Amino acid sequence: MLVGVPKEIKVREYRVGLTPSSVREMIAHGHKVIVQKNAGYEIGFVDEMYVAAGAEIVETAKEVFDRADMIVKVKEPQAVECEMLREGQILYTYLHLAPDPEQTQGLIKSGCVAVAYETVTDKFGGLPLLAPMSEVAGRMSIQAGAHALEMKNGGRGLLLGGVPGVAPAKVTIIGGGVVGTNAARMAVGMGADVVILDRSIRRLQQLDDIFKGAAKTIVSNTGTLEEHVLGADLVIGGVLIPGAAAPKLVTREMVSAMPRGSVLVDVAIDQGGCFATSKATTHENPTYIVDEVVHYCVANMPGGVARTSTLALNNATLPFALALADKGWKKALADDEHLLNGLNIANGKVTYEAVARDQNLAY
Ligand code: PYR
Numbered sequence: 001m002l003v004g005v006p007k008e009i010k011v012r013e014y015r016v017g018l019t020p021s022s023v024r025e026m027i028a029h030g031h032k033v034i035v036q037k038n039a040g041y042e043i044g045f046v047d048e049m050y051v052a053a054g055a056e057i058v059e060t061a062k063e064v065f066d067r068a069d070m071i072v073k074v075k076e077p078q079a080v081e082c083e084m085l086r087e088g089q090i091l092y093t094y095l096h097l098a099p100d101p102e103q104t105q106g107l108i109k110s111g112c113v114a115v116a117y118e119t120v121t122d123k124f125g126g127l128p129l130l131a132p133m134s135e136v137a138g139r140m141s142i143q144a145g146a147h148a149l150e151m152k153n154g155g156r157g158l159l160l161g162g163v164p165g166v167a168p169a170k171v172t173i174i175g176g177g178v179v180g181t182n183a184a185r186m187a188v189g190m191g192a193d194v195v196i197l198d199r200s201i202r203r204l205q206q207l208d209d210i211f212k213g214a215a216k217t218i219v220s221n222t223g224t225l226e227e228h229v230l231g232a233d234l235v236i237g238g239v240l241i242p243g244a245a246a247p248k249l250v251t252r253e254m255v256s257a258m259p260r261g262s263v264l265v266d267v268a269i270d271q272g273g274c275f276a277t278s279k280a281t282t283h284e285n286p287t288y289i290v291d292e293v294v295h296y297c298v299a300n301m302p303g304g305v306a307r308t309s310t311l312a313l314n315n316a317t318l319p320f321a322l323a324l325a326d327k328g329w330k331k332a333l334a335d336d337e338h339l340l341n342g343l344n345i346a347n348g349k350v351t352y353e354a355v356a357r358d359q360n361l362a363y
Contacts, residue, residue, distance in 0.1 A: 001328075002031070003068060003072060004033075004035075005034070006065065008075055009080070010075045013306075014303065016045060016074065019310060020040075020050050023035065034055065035058070035064075037057050042306070043306045043310060044307060061081070065081070072321055075094055076094055077093070077103065079102070087110070092321055095107075095114060108350070113345065115343055116342050117342065120338055128316055134178035137301040137302055139183065139185070139186050140302075142171070142183055142190065146160045153287060153294060154294045155261050155262075156233055158233050160192045161191025169192050169193065170234070171233070171234045172228040172236070174225070175238035177240055179238030180196055184215045188215050194211075198217070230258060233262055234265070235263070237250070237265065237266045237268050237273070246268035247274060250275040250276060255293050256291045260292040261293075264293060264295050275295070277291075280297055281299070282299070
């Protein structure tokens, strides 16, 4: 199969669909790979590395889309990319179609076969191609929060770990899933006083085993949520209801009652955010202040550490990319129900129930 890797064109997106090492693996499987010039330049994957791995470098995205049987990307195709896709061509990338009718129509019209990273499942009930980016965002949330706690950023002027003789900062993490667990690892590592809230006692038992008391676990309900949000210097929102909007767990009143210079980091902002006062921000202007509380709500946090994110994403996406290339999409999906769950569009129709339902489309 001829596999194509265009340069990402979404604003400030520096991740790339395949690393040079993934290209080498593709070629070892007998495939050909074309990579758009400078596709990985900003994160140190220069064209010479792709050539050394066996890829051909091509000048334009159009050439990649015209020639490739399968396009491997990171972000959802922008309108100009949807127009370049063609019937039967495989598109393998993040799509997030449910809230995006325009992209859905563009993909339907193209006739492509679109496999979305975020809906591929695993036998443990997880989302293995979303998980690496949740790990990145969870870990990053603590460094973003630590930075926001500095005076110059409007924070309380607190060092997360404190120093001998001075207490560490209090960090409350809402949600004990992938984001919350990774946030807790970083916060504990930096010496903060950490509480994780979750509604699942079973999950709290697992977290207690992992952290062995270094992070406290609390069952989440209206009362405990209020107590631990109001008592925190830094709150991390890491709740996910797959495919649905995030619940607004922290109300405007709670935000207003927080001490001046407290910090909220909303990792759920991609799903609308879990703080009533959240609105999406960018890496250029990551924070804003409401009622003297600093909000960090960057919508594509993993893009800020694009090299780490690309490597982590490729670790998860490559085995499925190889299956699609080795077997063709029909057999690859027929052989693997979890990869089949990734199929969102085929033969000019939506093939993913939640997307069809949200957009009133035939399924
Ligand atoms: C991203 O990392 O950009 C996703 O869409 C998950």
